[in-house]
Amino acid sequence: xxxxxxxxxxxxxxxxxxSAAQARSLNDILKDGxxxxxxxxxxxxxxxxxxxxxxxxxxxLITAVAADMGLKVKLxxxxxxxLSKLLNSDAVDVAxxxxxxxxxxxxxxxxxxxxxxxxxxxxxxxxxxxxxxxxAGKTIVVGSGSIMQSFVQxxxxxxxxxxxxxxxxxxxxxxxxxxxxxxxxxxxxxxxxQMFPKAxxxxxxxxxxxxxxxxxxxxxxxxxLRLNAGIQRLLGNGKYATISTKYFGKxxxxx
Numbered sequence: 001x002x003x004x005x006x007x008x009x010x011x012x013x014x015x016x017x018x019s020a021a022q023a024r025s026l027n028d029i030l031k032d033g034x035x036x037x038x039x040x041x042x043x044x045x046x047x048x049x050x051x052x053x054x055x056x057x058x059x060x061l062i063t064a065v066a067a068d069m070g071l072k073v074k075l076x077x078x079x080x081x082x083l084s085k086l087l088n089s090d091a092v093d094v095a096x097x098x099x100x101x102x103x104x105x106x107x108x109x110x111x112x113x114x115x116x117x118x119x120x121x122x123x124x125x126x127x128x129x130x131x132x133x134x135x136a137g138k139t140i141v142v143g144s145g146s147i148m149q150s151f152v153q154x155x156x157x158x159x160x161x162x163x164x165x166x167x168x169x170x171x172x173x174x175x176x177x178x179x180x181x182x183x184x185x186x187x188x189x190x191x192x193x194q195m196f197p198k199a200x201x202x203x204x205x206x207x208x209x210x211x212x213x214x215x216x217x218x219x220x221x222x223x224x225l226r227l228n229a230g231i232q233r234l235l236g237n238g239k240y241a242t243i244s245t246k247y248f249g250k251x252x253x254x255x
Contacts, residue, residue, distance in 0.1 A: 081145030
């Protein structure tokens, strides 16, 4: 999957911005007319490249919420482990890439109300590897900064953990035989099979489920409230269900 041209404009200088900065006010965002949204766009079907554009569940969702606010969306490319830095440097207003809402992340950023709930499964290259307890002595690949990385590193047995920058790198490690297993959101299975039809990968049972949301600057209270109001309207008027079914074949809202 090639990186879309619009994603080549992100500079190293932008990613280097780590000092805390005050978030743009909601009034400034509304006056500007544009909501700056960072995304890694490599976690299908939440967000992914399609030709030279970026599409997916989260892209459609934030576009609908922004339209409800009278705003356009400007997508900003970013590695997944740089999203919180971009928010805290006020380089973007919102960041998303199937981000699980965790207490660790909430120490650095704030979240909208959950936009989905997703289950996690072990994905392996062999049908003999059925659960995480079968991974002793194996090589497990995970994306940098993901909740899967934290989970795998805490597994109480000897194993080799390979940490790579992107989901594409995770898939390359699996397909090339460099890793025995990884952990992914179960909802990714149809998209992975479509994108890599020749890859033999086995999705195991669902292990646990996590709520996901859009990240915003911890000081952006007014923006968070407006985004939450927009999400609630989509949940209530049927548009959320339409978007969700388009990409997942079902409604993935948190029950």
